[in-house]
Amino acid sequence: MLWFYEWFFPAVWIVFLLYWQIKAVNTKSTQRLEPASSRLFRVFIFLIAIVLLMTTRIPLPWLYFQLWPTGLLPFWLGAIVMIAGLLFAVWAREHLGSNWSRSVTIKQNHELITTGPYGVVRHPIYTGILTGFLGSAIALSQVRGFIAFFLVFIALWLKLRMEEKWMRTEFGETYATYARHTAALVPYVL
Template sequence: MRWFYDFFFPVVWIVFLVYWQVMARNVKTTQRLEPAALRITRMLLFLIAIILLSYPRIPIPWLYWSFLTSSVWTFYGGAIITVGGLLFAIWARLHLGRNWSRSVTIKQDHELIVSGPYALVRHPIYTGILTGFLGTAIATTQLRGLVVLALIFIALWAKLRLEEQWMREHFGDSYGAYSRRVAALVPFIL
């Protein structure tokens, strides 16, 4: 049974990333793309996060301090939260269809999607991914999980800010009305 505890989260995240890569095909043509420096910075933050979660022997002792008591409940609770978050992100990705992009872009014939998960939050993919990392942090019960969650939040918040600016420029008042009606990441809160 120990193998399940050791491999569950890596397998879940790898399956998610492979799915994300496969689904990156068949999207609309990009008309405007964020600067390369922003994409590279975000990739570096994600790489640091992966290293922090993947290597249990980084010589920074406080990363391994517990913020929760490790138990079967934290493991399975974290697993359920992770899977739920990633499924929410997948639902949002599917609902967005050909308008999706891994970078901040404006697509040819870009559409403003406000239904499905986009009726709950303006950035449901980010909500799902952050929820996935929250679940992983709960399951690890170590501060490194919270550090990773903070790094991913910073990366996605910076992306969200640029995306919001471009959506307001591109869609004008209709995006403004949408953003007043629907929270960015957490329904009714943030």
């Protein structure tokens, strides 16, 4: 049964990433695309975060400092938080439909979506992914999990900032009004 606890989180992330790849087809044509340098930087940050979560071979002992005892409670609490976050991201991805892109883009006939999960936060996919990383960190119970979470937060925050500028340019006052009434990542907070 130990294998279940070792492979549960990687398996869920792999299923999520496979879903993401499958859903990447059938989106609208791109009109404007962010520079390759920002996309590559984000990929690099995500890779560092994944390595932090997956390996115990980094020669920095403080990364493995236990923040609280491991056990069933942090495992299942982390699992629930991760799955809830990833399901929220999936809901947002489905709701966004053909307007979705893995990079910051403006699509042909781009639509501003403000319903469903986009009525809760402006960037629900980022919220869901961050929540997934938070759940992984809770279950891991070590400093490295929260460093991974923080790195992903930085990468998505930078992406969010660029996306916000582009949406304000594309949708003007309509987007500004939406932004005034809907939090970016955490309802009523951020």
